[in-house]
Amino acid sequence: MAGLREAVKDYQDELQAGIAWVAFWREGRSWHSDYIYLETDDTLTPEDRGRLREIQEKDPAAVVLNGYYCGYLGEDMNLAELTAGVRRHYENGYNNVADFIETHDDTLPPELLEEARAAAHDAGLPFSEKPYRDGEDFNPYVFDGSMSIEDFELMHRMMNEERSKQMSETFSILIDSRSRFETGQPGGEWLSMPTTTEQLHAAMRSVGISAENPQDFFINGFANTEDCPFDVPLSVIQGSTIDELNYLGKLLEMQGDEDRDKFAAAVAFKEHAGSVKDLINLAQNLDCYWIYPTVRTEADYGYYLIDELDELELPEEAKKYFKYEEYGRDAVQKDRGQFTEQGYIYNNGNTFSQWYNGRENDIPNEYKVMGFPEPERPDPDKLEKDEAAPEQEEPQPGTPTGSPPQPRPVNPIILTADKPAEKIKEITDRLEQGITELFDSERYKEYLQVMSKFHNYSFNNTLLIAMQKPDASLIAGFNAWKNNFGRNVMRGEKGIRILAPSPYKIRQEVEKKDPQTGKTVIGSDGKPVTETKEIQIPAYKVVAVFDVSQTEGRELPSISANELTGDVEQYEYFFAALEKTSPVPMGFEKIEGTAHGYYHLEEKRIAIDEGMSQLQNLKTAIHEIAHAKLHDIDLNAPEQPDRPDRRTREVQALYPCFYNVDFLYYLP
Helix, strand or coil: CHHHHHHHHEEEEHHHCCCCEEEEEEEEEEEEEEEEEECCCCCCCCHHHHHHHHHHHHHHCEEEEEECCCCCCCCCCCCHHHHHHHHHHHHHCCEEHHHHHHHHHHCCCCCHHHHHHHHHHHHHCHHHHHCCCCCCCCCCEEEEEEEHHHHHHHHHHHHHHHHHHHHCCCCEEEEEHHHHHCCCCCEEEEEEEEECHHHHHHHHHHHCCCCCCCHHEEEEEEECCCCCCCCHHHHHHHCCCHHHHHHHHHHHCCHHHHHHHHHHHHHHHHCCCHHHHHHHHCCCCHHEEEEEEECHHHHCCCCCCCHHHHCCCCHHHHHHHHCCCHHHHHHHHCCCEEECEEEEEEEEECCCCCCCCHHEEEEEEHHCCCCCCCCCCCCCHCCCCCCCCCCCCCCCCCCCCCCCCCEEEEEECCCCCCCCCHHHHHHHHHHHHHHHHHHHHCHHHHHHHHHCCCCCCHHHHHHHHHHHHHCCEEEHHHHHHHHHHHHECCCCCCCCCEEECCEEEEEEEEEECCCCCCCCCCCCCEEEEEEEEEECCEEEEEEEEEEHHHHEEEECCCCCCCCCCCCCCCCHHHHHHHHCCCCCCCEEECCCCHHHHEEEECCCCEEEEECHHHHHHHHHHHHHHHHHCCCCCCCCCCCCCCCCCCHHHHHHHHHHHHHCCCCCCCEE
């Protein structure tokens, strides 16, 4: 059991000099004391306020005293006098703990606190009951009870988001349109990496790129950032995919400042910087390099090795005569290192692992953002319903009532490489991209139209033509038009890039074969006899061809059959043949809406709209027969996992239409 004298003695110096406030209270017959400090604005900290409330609960008569501010106390008093002064305060209720808390408490009343808390939450912000004080160091990682758990977690989410924004941009690419670029239009939209599908689509739309013209899309610029200052040629960026670039951006985003500097130095080192694939692997193999940021010259390296690493134990006197620069130069040659803007770097010999092999499947799905936005079309519901159509002038006799469609300009594939092999890689990369773009959009109809005209072309070249000039009808090379057809390519026309065979021959030592048995001839030494043969190696090159609409000169002879008109000769025989081919009955009925026909899955029949032309009847019949044969399903089956989606079904049903009937501009 402690007496008041002992409690005063514990904090005699603080009480005498007035350098702290000291609380005194009783628990039973024992006296206790503790000191507190007020903030510079004369308020209690939340911790001290809580401590005083605990003391108040134990002893409501507790007092809080300071020798400088309170009477009956002084710095010239001895222990007995101080004890008497404290007792007088306690017994008379001077400077009671409750009054002290009220005087020095700057917290708001409960009703105001709740009002402020609600306002903060409405604004999406965390709320703290602890008042803000100028100059106070706030530690967001210490939970002091002034926030709810939910507010504390919200604060940290916001901190992480802000940190992510500050660190997110690792480099930028310039999204551009080939057609705009070719015509000299300024523009392009910078896109920060890493990105999202929404941000990518917004950048594409700003330069006029959509699913209708994916062949126009290309990357026209690259810029690094101050936080991630690596530098590579633009051709490296252009030779990659958006998903690869986003993957790289995500990897760099997760790096700290030191790793980003090491990455930039390693890129300058050029061991693994020839492609974005290399950069992706490099970002995950930085432990294969040592970097010394403060070392910028051979002399720096010499001093670092001797003075910092103690590579040689030299007496201090000897160091004055030591040739640090020469020593550093020899070390650089031994390391095969390089000085960069980020410091001295060299390969330390650790194993370099290939995490990414350049395959699309190797890119994590959460980093894949590539896709083209659907074209923006006006909302028909927002158009003026009652807007009067402009009056049309009566056509004059002999005046054509409509103009033929104008040829579409070529959207050329721009190749940046100089070497033939690199050009082949560029155009095959565009082909791979084009296949994805084609069947992920509504442009498959254009491809089918081109395919119906160029039966003798490979799939790759047909797709290349469709990507660059979907309305092409007859193509040939520059000299072929001039020499074989008497036509010249018009000035300013751009070529359509396709692949042409370009085999070459080499002489090679091969094993000699017996012409009768086909077996290898063995010499007297027991080894196969060899001979030199000329072997043809298959290869391809990129060439430019032109459509007939890009030429002028001698008229071409008609090489196509007459177009089908509204009526078809021997229509009845054609239709009867189709009825026999159809796996289900066909009939005519009035169909509401714009559909020309349909295949009824439940009743297993084909319906064709009444009142159409004979040509339209045949077209619709062919299309619906294709649906009936390819896409019939059992409606009672629980699942149809292998059934194609609607877009694929329409592509499949369109094929027979293109190869049996001139089906341009028709889509049921």
